[in-house]
Amino acid sequence: QKEVEQNSGPLSVPEGAIASLNCTYSDRGSQSFFWYRQYSGKSPELIMSIYSNGDKEDGRFTAQLNKASQYVSLLIRDSQPSDSATYLCAVKRGSARQLTFGSGTQLTVLP
Amino acid sequence: ETGVTQSPTHLIKTRGQQVTLRCSSQSGHNTVSWYQQALGQGPQFIFQYYREEENGRGNFPPRFSGLQFPNYSSELNVNALELDDSALYLCASSSTGASDYGYTFGSGTRLTVV
Numbered sequence: 339q340k341e342v343e344q345n346s347g348p349l350s351v352p353e354g355a356i357a358s359l360n361c362t363y364s365d366r367g368s369q370s371f372f373w374y375r376q377y378s379g380k381s382p383e384l385i386m387s388i389y390s391n392g393d394k395e396d397g398r399f400t401a402q403l404n405k406a407s408q409y410v411s412l413l414i415r416d417s418q419p420s421d422s423a424t425y426l427c428a429v430k431r432g433s434a435r436q437l438t439f440g441s442g443t444q445l446t447v448l449p
Numbered sequence: 450e451t452g453v454t455q456s457p458t459h460l461i462k463t464r465g466q467q468v469t470l471r472c473s474s475q476s477g478h479n480t481v482s483w484y485q486q487a488l489g490q491g492p493q494f495i496f497q498y499y500r501e502e503e504n505g506r507g508n509f510p511p512r513f514s515g516l517q518f519p520n521y522s523s524e525l526n527v528n529a530l531e532l533d534d535s536a537l538y539l540c541a542s543s544s545t546g547a548s549d550y551g552y553t554f555g556s557g558t559r560l561t562v563v
Contacts, residue, residue, distance in 0.1 A: 342491070372551045381539055381554040382492065426491050428551075435505030436482065437552065439491030 339364055344427050344440035352448050357414040359443050361427030364408065370430040371403055372437065373412045375423045382426055386412060417447040453542050453555035461561045462530050470525040470558045472540030480504070481523040482552065483515060484539040492539055498523055527560075535562045 342363045351357045359373075370389055374382035388394045388401040388410070400413040410429075414421055424444045428437040454473045462468050474481050480499045484492035494507035498517035512528040521542070527534055537559050541552035 370551075381537070381557040384551045384553060387551050428491070435497045436494035436507060437492075439493070441489065441491050 340440070341365060341438050342427055342429055342440035344425075344443045346441060347444040348446055349443055350446045350448055351417050353417060353419060355417050355447075357417045357421065357445055357447070359412040359414075359425050359427075359445065361410045361412075361440055362408055363410070363427075363429045363438075365429065365431055365438075366405075366408065367431045367433075368408075368429040369432040371401070371410045372428040372430075373399075373401060373410075374426040374428060374439075375421075376426055376442065377423045414445075417445075419447050419449050422446050453540055453553060455538075455540050455555040455558050457558060458556065459559045459561075461563060464530055464532060464562055466530050467526065467528045468530060468560060470527075470538050470540075470560070472523045472525070472542075472555060474521045474523065474540075474542030475553065478542035478544045479521050480543045481517055481521065482541045482543070483523070483525050484541070484554075485509070485534075486537040486539060486557075487533075488536070495525065530562045532562050535560060 344361050373386040376382045386401040388403045394401045398415045402411045424442040426442045427440040456471045482497040483495040486492040496506040497504045501517045514526045517523045537557045539557045540555045
């Protein structure tokens with residue numbers, strides 16, 4: 339079992355729709371959770387962080403965390419073609435130095 | 450405030466050669482972490498340097514080594530390059546020895562081993 343699992347996609351949604359990206363993790367000691375966006379050929383860009391159960395909203399993005407189910411999700415409302423990218427989920431155990439990443443979900447927003 | 454800068458942006462090396470990648474940390478940051486991202490995969494942790502000492506290492510062989518300098522910039526050295534070392538190498542800096550608030554990555558170095 340991978341430590342952080344994401345559906346690889348590709349996930350296609352029409353412009354203006356809600357895109358839902360999911361991530362599960364295996365380490366119950368994980369305390370910090372991150373979503374990164376990576377455009378093709380570019381480095382990952384941090385877009386959301388979440389530390390407590392529940393929802394966290396930032397503009398069109400909402401991160402959701404359920405530690406009991408070991409599940410993190412990212413919702414993108416009013417999806418735009420510019421949101422087309424690979425979305426990486428990352429988790430950090432409290433005592434760890436590093437982030438552990440999933441393999442990413444490729445999102446395509448169709449005009 | 451300048452961000453994390455990496456050099457070179459692209460590099461082509463032959464199998465068996467050695468390579469050095471460089472990273473300048475963001476102003477005020479004393480910790481540098483290196484990651485390897487193979488095509489279609491998420492970044493994998495190589496190691497972290499804090500105040501010029503290695504402060505954690507992932508599952509990479511000893512031919513991956515690093516340095517951190519007094520100005521907190523860093524180098525990643527890879528000896529005896531293998532074809533599987535072809536990847537995007539990412540550097541991130543942070544202001545503490547941990548990464549509780551996530552990283553800001555540099556633009557990366559694309560290494561191709563032929």
